[in-house]
Amino acid sequence: MSQKLSIPEVNALGYEEFIDRFGGAVEHGRLVAAAAWSARPFLSASDLHFRFCEFLDQLSQAGKEAVLRMYPDLAGKLANSGGLTEESVREHKAAGLDSLSADEHRTLSELNEAYKTKFGFPFVICARENKKDAIIQGLKRRMENDVRTEAVTGVNEVKKICHLRLQDLAEDSTSKM
Amino acid sequence: MSQKLSIPEVNALGYEEFIDRFGGAVEHGRLVAAAAWSARPFLSASDLHFRFCEFLDQLSQAGKEAVLRMYPDLAGKLANSGGLTEESVREHKAAGLDSLSADEHRTLSELNEAYKTKFGFPFVICARENKKDAIIQGLKRRMENDVRTEAVTGVNEVKKICHLRLQDLAEDSTSKM
Numbered sequence: 001m002s003q004k005l006s007i008p009e010v011n012a013l014g015y016e017e018f019i020d021r022f023g024g025a026v027e028h029g030r031l032v033a034a035a036a037w038s039a040r041p042f043l044s045a046s047d048l049h050f051r052f053c054e055f056l057d058q059l060s061q062a063g064k065e066a067v068l069r070m071y072p073d074l075a076g077k078l079a080n081s082g083g084l085t086e087e088s089v090r091e092h093k094a095a096g097l098d099s100l101s102a103d104e105h106r107t108l109s110e111l112n113e114a115y116k117t118k119f120g121f122p123f124v125i126c127a128r129e130n131k132k133d134a135i136i137q138g139l140k141r142r143m144e145n146d147v148r149t150e151a152v153t154g155v156n157e158v159k160k161i162c163h164l165r166l167q168d169l170a171e172d173s174t175s176k177m
Numbered sequence: 178m179s180q181k182l183s184i185p186e187v188n189a190l191g192y193e194e195f196i197d198r199f200g201g202a203v204e205h206g207r208l209v210a211a212a213a214w215s216a217r218p219f220l221s222a223s224d225l226h227f228r229f230c231e232f233l234d235q236l237s238q239a240g241k242e243a244v245l246r247m248y249p250d251l252a253g254k255l256a257n258s259g260g261l262t263e264e265s266v267r268e269h270k271a272a273g274l275d276s277l278s279a280d281e282h283r284t285l286s287e288l289n290e291a292y293k294t295k296f297g298f299p300f301v302i303c304a305r306e307n308k309k310d311a312i313i314q315g316l317k318r319r320m321e322n323d324v325r326t327e328a329v330t331g332v333n334e335v336k337k338i339c340h341l342r343l344q345d346l347a348e349d350s351t352s353k354m
Contacts, residue, residue: 015246031208034243038297055243060235062228066211069192120215 005170010048011041024087025052025165026158028070032056045172052166053159064151067158068121073112074135076122087165095127095135104132111139119147126160181348187225188218201264202229202342203335205247209233222349229343230336241328244335245298250289251312253299264342272304272312281309288316296324303337 005013005021013021018037023030029052036051056067072084074097084092092098100108115123125138142150182190182198190198195214200207206229213228233244249261251274261269269275277285292300302315319327 028207030205031240031243031247034246035237035239037246038239038242051239055237055240058237058240060212060232062212062215063208063232063235065215066208066232069211069214070208 004168007042007044007048007170007172010170021169022166024085025162025169026056026067026070027072027085027088027161029067029162032067045166045170048170049159049163049166052162056155056158059155061148061151064155065119065121068124068151068154071122071124071158073116073122074108074125074127076109076112091127091161095130096132097127097135100132104136107136108132108139111136111143115139115143118143119150121151121154124154124157124161126157126164128164129160181346184219184221184225184347184349187347198346199343201262202339202346203233203244203247204249204262204265204338206244206339209244222343222347225347226336226340226343229339233332233336236332238325238328241332242296242298245301245328245331248299248301248335250293250299251285251302251304253286253289268304268338272307273309274304274312277309281313284313285309285316288313288320292316292320295320296327298328298331301331301334301338303334303341305341306337 010018015037019030019033022033022036026032032052032055035055036048039047039051039054042048042051056064059067072088074092074095097108112123123139123142125135127135130138142153145153187195192214196207196210199210199213203209209229209232212232213225216224216228216231219225219228233241236244249265251269251272274285289300300316300319302312304312307315319330322330
């Protein structure tokens with residue numbers, strides 16, 4: 001991964017460089033980064049994150065569902081076939097999802113499928129803040145939600161994932177690490 | 178380009194197939210297609226287009242600006258370097274933008290730059306509905322707008338472009354052409 005930038009350095013980026021760097025803070029999220037671009041200059045790393053959140057919060061229900069559809073199933077087909085984004089690979093690993101037993105893998109797959117059948121979008125949770133057991137419990141619990149609550153819940157997890165990804169890319173100090 | 182689908186065929190697509198086919202109806206617009214996906218089954222080709230428009234209309238000002246930033250400058254750097262999407266290449270050609278004189282090219286480049294400096298996003302116009310002279314006149318005229326009016330005007334052009342791109346991909350009749 002490239003070196004972290006300070007906020008003045010982020011503010012000095014050209015548009016294409018900004019999108020290259022931050023277009024994956026939300027999965028396949030060039031549009032989200034392009035919306036955040038409107039708010040430059042950013043005052044701080046928190047302000048940068050806030051602009052991503054602002055775009056997400058203002059989306060319609062279908063828009064929130066669309067954001068969730070950009071994420072891979074946890075330990076799903078894409079992970080098995082090596083098709084995850086670099087960010088997702090690290091996050092899966094942090095949660096222990098790269099070392100599931102056959103039983104755990106089957107449980108997670110079945111719950112994911114049931115969730116997608118009910119809601120029409122995949123289950124999204126901040127894997128770096130949850131271990132595999134907490135993820136399986138979260139899936140069971142959130143399955144009880146209605147679709148509007150669950151879209152908001154999922155997007156809140158997207159914001160947490162985005163926050164951690166941004167922390168890897170930019171920081172508040174005025175010089176590089 | 179692949180064969181047109183009827184609306185029942187569109188409704189029978191899986192999610193990934195749908196995104197592969199319609200993710201470029203709005204430039205780099207996987208998220209827009211993923212939002213339209215929420216409204217399945219589509220009643221008609223118009224209904225399909227309406228769902229793309231619905232997402233665009235519900236975007237915040239920054240979101241609308243972000244959509245416009247997904248489009249290349251007309252006859253700009255990307256066109257010169259062969260970096261346009263397949264759709265954009267055809268649209269540039271339809272407007273005669275692939276055969277500008279040196280003077281026309283300079284005029285268009287200068288106007289594009291002035292527009293981007295004023296608004297912070299590129300000038301978007303439905304090239305298949307305009308020839309090069311009309312595009313240059315449109316640029317001059319729209320430069321007088323304020324930024325909110327111009328974001329809405331630009332997004333209305335995005336909807337026209339999307340409409341024509343969708344017509345190439347799906348049709349109302351119940352059988353393939």
